[in-house]
Amino acid sequence: MDKLIIEQGVKTPRIEFDPSGFMKITGRSVPENAIEFYHPIHEWINKLSVYPEAGFKLIVQLEYFNTSSSKCLLDLFRRLESIHLQGNCSVSISWLYDEGDEDMLESGEDYQQIVKIPFTFGKAD
Amino acid sequence: MQNHPFFQSIVFPPESVVLSFKGYLTQSVVDDYLATMEERLSQGGVALQLKKRLMNVAIEAVQNVYHHQEALSAETSDSDGFDLDSLVCLTSNLDGCYKLTTLNVVFKSRISELDEKIKWVNGLDAESLRKAHIELLGKTEFSEKGGAGLGFLDLARKSGKPIEYRFVDINHLCSYFILTLTIC
Numbered sequence: 001m002d003k004l005i006i007e008q009g010v011k012t013p014r015i016e017f018d019p020s021g022f023m024k025i026t027g028r029s030v031p032e033n034a035i036e037f038y039h040p041i042h043e044w045i046n047k048l049s050v051y052p053e054a055g056f057k058l059i060v061q062l063e064y065f066n067t068s069s070s071k072c073l074l075d076l077f078r079r080l081e082s083i084h085l086q087g088n089c090s091v092s093i094s095w096l097y098d099e100g101d102e103d104m105l106e107s108g109e110d111y112q113q114i115v116k117i118p119f120t121f122g123k124a125d
Numbered sequence: 126m127q128n129h130p131f132f133q134s135i136v137f138p139p140e141s142v143v144l145s146f147k148g149y150l151t152q153s154v155v156d157d158y159l160a161t162m163e164e165r166l167s168q169g170g171v172a173l174q175l176k177k178r179l180m181n182v183a184i185e186a187v188q189n190v191y192h193h194q195e196a197l198s199a200e201t202s203d204s205d206g207f208d209l210d211s212l213v214c215l216t217s218n219l220d221g222c223y224k225l226t227t228l229n230v231v232f233k234s235r236i237s238e239l240d241e242k243i244k245w246v247n248g249l250d251a252e253s254l255r256k257a258h259i260e261l262l263g264k265t266e267f268s269e270k271g272g273a274g275l276g277f278l279d280l281a282r283k284s285g286k287p288i289e290y291r292f293v294d295i296n297h298l299c300s301y302f303i304l305t306l307t308i309c
Contacts, residue, residue, distance in 0.1 A: 010156070026224045030184050032152070032191070062178070067275040074262060100173050103181070103283065110153050110255070 004044045010034035012037050017044055024059040029069035038072035045079045051089035056080065061096040061124050062104070070107075077081060079117045084117050091117050096124040129207045129295050135228070137214050143169075145214040145294045148230075148303070155191050158213060159183060178308050179215070179223055181283045186306060187213050189276055193302075197230055207295055222309040231302045236292055239302065246277045247287040254282045284308045 001019045008014035011026035020090060031037050058080065065073065079095065084091035095108035112119040127133075137145060144162050146154060162183055166176045172306040190211050197209055212228040231239065249257060258278045281288055 027159050030188075032155075032188055064184060066188060067279050068188075068276065070279075081178060098173065098177075100179055101176060102174065106255075110262065113259055118152060 001046065001103070003052070004041065006040070013038065015041060017041065019048065019050070019052070020111050021054050021056050022039045022062070023056060024074075026061045028060075029065040029073070031066075031069070034066070034072040038069075038076065042075060042079060045076065045083075048083070055090035055092065056083070057092050057094060059094045061107070065107075074111065076113065077111060077117060081115045083118050085088035093117055093119050095119055095121050097121070108110060110116075127208065127261075128210055129301070131293050131295075132207075132210065132212070132228070135212060137216055141216040141218065143215040144218050145212075147212045148210050149208070149212070150187075150191050150194055150211045152191070155187050158187060175223075175248060175308070178283055178285075179225070182280060182306050182308055183225055184227055185216065185276060185279055185283070186220060186227050186304065190227045193229050194229065197232070200232075207299075220309075222307055225306045225308065226303065228301050228303045230295065230299050231292075233298060233300055236300060236302075239290075240292075242277050243288050243290055248283045249281070251282075251285070254278060258282055280306055 003019065004017040006012070006014060006015040008027045009031075011028065011031045013025050015025055017023045029037075044076075060073075080091045080093075083089050089122045093111075095111075097104035097108065108119060108121055131146075135147075143165055144158065146158055147153070159180070163176075163180055166179060171179070177284040190213060194209060194211050201209075207230075209230050211230070212226070214226045216224050216226070218224065246254070258275065261275055263279060277288065284306045286307040287309070289307070291303050291305065295301060
């Protein structure tokens with residue numbers, strides 16, 4: 001299966017999802033219609049048939065995201081949660097936020113309460 | 126066509142205006158408004174957390190106005206004789222707080238629903254807002270427009286202050302919906 005790479009747009013984040021286990025979302029996610037943007041990402045996850053032995057690690061490093069994106073991110077986390085809970089492949093999420101951006105940290109903690117995937121939190125470079 | 130006299134009468138003290146737009150809010154106006162606002166806040170040396178809160182609130186509020194205006198435009202070309210123009214204005218206060226005011230036309234049939242939602246949100250303290258937000262995020266299905274019905278909760282949470290709002294009659298069919306968000 002090919003890597004999924006979507007370059008960063010003015011209102012959409014850069015996506016790099018590698019079937020070998022590395023996944024990263026960076027930038028800002030504030031499109032008016034987030035469903036349209038996240039559809040191919042959700043589809044890519046759905047098509048995964050072979051899982052890496054070391055599991056998946058998703059790095060989320062967002063500057064801003066709107067409520068439309070918040071639901072799409074949750075949909076993405078839910079798909080990964082389903083893989084994680086099957087027991088064959090572990091998934092973890094590394095939530096990175098700008099130093100001093102406590103609201104972004106809180107947003108990550110909110111997701112941690114909703115999905116059953118291990119989260120780690122750290123400052124963005 | 127023209128705007129209602131109330132719309133024409135709205136004036137903000139020029140010395141407090143950071144960025145103001147009055148007119149028909151297109152997609153490119155939304156993008157330009159947010160980009161210019163971010164640039165001005167950066168140039169003004171606004172602290173990171175405050176700048177992020179302001180931008181988060183503005184992104185949500187301005188996109189909301191755009192969606193509502195679009196939805197209304199799809200149903201009617203004008204509000205029974207008046208333009209469907211909107212307003213977005215960010216002002217800065219002497220106390221270091223900012224106010225973002227938005228105005229858009231709504232059908233009167235929507236007033237009770239909007240009033241009910243905002244009253245509920247305004248009745249929640251910070252912890253309850255967070256709980257309600259997590260609960261709704263986990264449950265809500267998308268509306269056709271792709272939103273998650275979380276808008277007012279998000280605005281109240283990010284601004285940290287109650288949402289000020291009012292409705293002003295235009296005619297038998299429509300009203301202006303005016304929202305003011307304070308961010309400190």
